[in-house]
Amino acid sequence: MRVGVVTFPGTLDDVDAQRAVRIGGHEAVALWHADHDLQGVDAVVLPGGFSYGDYLRCGAISRFAPIMTEVIEAAGKGLPVLGICNGFQILVESHLLPGGLLRNDHRTFICRDQKLRIENNETPWTAAYAKDQEIVVPLKNGEGQYVADDETIKRLEGEGLVVARYLDVNPNGSMNDIAGIRNDRGNVVGLMPHPEHATEALTGSGLDGLGFFTSLAAGAFA
Template sequence: MRVGVVTFPGSLDDVDAQRAVRIGGHEAVALWHGDHDLRGVDAVVLPGGFSYGDYLRCGAISRFSPVMTEVIAAAERGMPVLGICNGFQILCESHLLPGALIRNDHRTFVCRDQRLRVENASTAWTSAYDEGAEITIALKNGEGGYVADAATLDRLEGEGLVVARYLEHNPNGSMRDIAGVTNERGNVVGLMPHPEHSVEALTGTGTDGLGFFTSLAALAGATFA
């Protein structure tokens, strides 16, 4: 599959995401925030970083980038979209996912190897995992606390839309230990930890994050016109 990785001004992990896409068996296509088309890609990754310097709110300016008009339309047609860290924030600001990400409850930046449990293994980005799988991937954020009103949280829980949950330690005060969520269709996923940093045995936390990229193989040949 051709997987587009969007670079915004201030993106830090776009190159890492491109590498993870390639290791996952796909062609990585570099997209720019000012692009007005998606160049025929089959899926999109919004990477981590500090787009537009995190001014206003994290992701609040990126949501209005020209490329996001195309991403939103494609997501609504069913194209797989993965938002990692800052990308998760952009998805929430774009209303493709519910809730919001706010400053960590301890008010400091956190960088650690983080244990997670995969709660939903039926999305476009998690089908390579078994439901309930426990994995360790990198996490780094200053505004990673997931929040939503009680009714939204209950709906996410009741409909199985929580994708991943923090284990052993909640690093940022996220409500109900939520590390990632999906939309009802399962094609849009937001994840605060960084699976793209956990795709090779030689470095980082190993290969526990690779499944987020190999999962796309199940969708080979799908079209989202």
């Protein structure tokens, strides 16, 4: 499969995401924020970083990048889209996912290996995992506190739209320990931790993040 990885000004994990895509068995296609062409990719990754310097709100400017017009339209037609950290923030700002992401409740940047539970494996990005499988991947953010109104939280929980949940410790104050969510259709997934940094034995925190990239081959499309 051809997986596009978008680079915005200030993105810093795009190369890591491209490498994870290749390790996962796919062709990585570099996409530029100012383009209007998805180059016929089969899926898109919005990687982590500090797009446009995190001015206004994280992801608020990226949401209006020309490439996002194409991503939003394609996601509406079922294109698998994964947003990691800043990419999650961009998905929320684009209204592809509900809720919001605020400053960590302890008001400091955090960088740690984080234990997660995969709550939903019925997405193109999590099909390689068993439901309730516990994994460890790196987490690094300053604005990772997931929040939403009571009705949205009730719907996310009631309809099984929580994809990943923090275990052992809630690192940023996210409501219900939510680390990642999906849209109703299941093709759009956003999560705050970084699976692309856990895809090689030599570096990172092991191989637990690789499933987010090998899952595409399982054909779990909505």
